[in-house]
Amino acid sequence: MLAKRIAGLEDAARLKTGRWSGWRPFRVAVLREEARDVSSFALTPLGDAPLAPPLAGQFVTVRLGDADDAPVRSWTLSDHDDAPDHYRLTVKRLAGGTGSARLHEIGARGGTVWLRPPSGRFTLKRDGFMRVVLISAGIGVTPMLAMLKAHRARRDSPPPLVWIHQARSGETHVFAAAAKDAALAHVFYSAPRESDAGHEAGRLGAERLREILAPAYTTSPFGREIELPGIYSDVYVCGPAPFEAMVRDALTAMGVPPGQIRSESFVPAAQPEPVIAQARVDFGGVIAQWTESANPSLLELAETAGLAPGFGCRSGSCGACESTLVSGSVEHSPSPAIPLAAGRILLCCARPASDVVIALD
Ligand code: FES
Structure with a gap:
């Protein structure tokens, strides 16, 4: 239990x-070609500052x-290290696609x-005791x-993990070896x-998903084994929007609580509530x-x-729209996913709570 708490605190820090x-x-370097049109790149910082x-x-x-x-x-990192000296991207x-073609070209010439x-x-929760289920399709494999x-890398006894991946064939299956290596992988071509x-x-499809995930499984949260119904799993979904929608619907129909289903493209649709009627904004x-x-939004x-x-994500996650609030106050909704110093705001998810003066970076 203590080890789980420490893991959660370490990830927050x-x-x-x-x-x-x-x-x-x-600096960009090509690491290897992973599949047709898909390569991994190592991105190494110039200078000695920590990463x-x-x-x-x-x-x-x-x-x-x-x-x-x-x-x-924006591209998802395809590798994990608690103390990295470079980042890895895997990009199709x-x-x-001008962005992906340009990265491939920059990587080829270093x-x-x-x-x-x-x-x-x-992001992966590393202090839970429920089974972790990764469900991906195509290049959605990268965060998985x-x-x-x-x-x-968890230091406690981690709960079981199941990985379900959809690809067209072995030719386009990125990181096929990793899926073979995962103890409980289900691969669909x-x-x-x-x-x-x-x-x-x-x-x-929904039926096969139920067959794989509905049966009970065992986990050891407090040093002793307990059996949990399959619906009690922490699920992570990444793939094209129709695939994510199918998986989300199937899981919800099975009875998996919505709060346990996370997907990269899922953004709460609710419009933030204004806190004032009007404001003068001085950029x-x-x-x-x-x-x-x-x-x-501002x-x-x-x-x-x-x-x-x-700007980058336009949803409070990347920091690309960070600016300085010179005077006045703002409300963020959704809350920024990155830490902000005093007086700093994210334009994409901020709305004025008074007249404001903003210095754009
Ligand atoms: S655009 Fe990414 S945080 Fe605002």
Whole structure:
């Protein structure tokens, strides 16, 4: 029990360690080709400053060039280390995808990219005692690799882990060896080749999901074994939106409590409640009027006023829109997923609670 608490506290402390503000340069090197059009890259920081350890499942926001207006993309880290000296990204080169093609090109020549620190709320809980279930499809495998490794690094007796993955075939199955290595992996190939082995043919559906997950399992939370119904699992889902929706619906129909289902694309839909009717917003001399009826975030208001603040996730996770509140007060909703120093705000999830003056970074 104590070991679980310590693991949770260590992960919380990790969020504050080695973080930097603004963009930091990293050298990119190709590690290997993982599957057709998919490569892993090592991103090593220039300079000796410590590197922020990520929580398993987090992403980094990457600026693909020196210029302020260079393309910015976010990619999930595909490896986990409690004390990293580099980050690993595994990125599929998308047809017509300028960001992914540019990263592949920069990696091939050993070039430089600029990063914000790791962020994101889709992270593995490492102090739970319920079974961990990872469900991924396609390139959604990347956070699962980090989670698998972080789970195995737990210092207590970790609960069982099940990994269910959907790919088209062995040719496109990224990290196939890791899935084979995982004790309880279920791999589905929708269009298997004759040479593919160790998989179930077809697509994962609600019925098969129930067969795999509904049976009771044993876990040892207090040093002794107990049996829990299958619905009591911590579930992490990552894949294309229709896949995530199918899995979420199937799990909910099974009786898995919604709070135990986490997915990378799931963002609460509720519109934040305004706390005032209107406010004057001064963006360093550019004046905008904020109103309760329109209820824009300060990022949206700045863009409407013709400004172009930096942004990445637009959901309070990456820190790319961090700015200084010179005077007045704001409300954040959702709450920022990253620590903020006094007087700093995230434009994308902040709304004024009074007239405000803001200095854009
Ligand atoms: S754009 Fe990512 S935190 Fe605001």
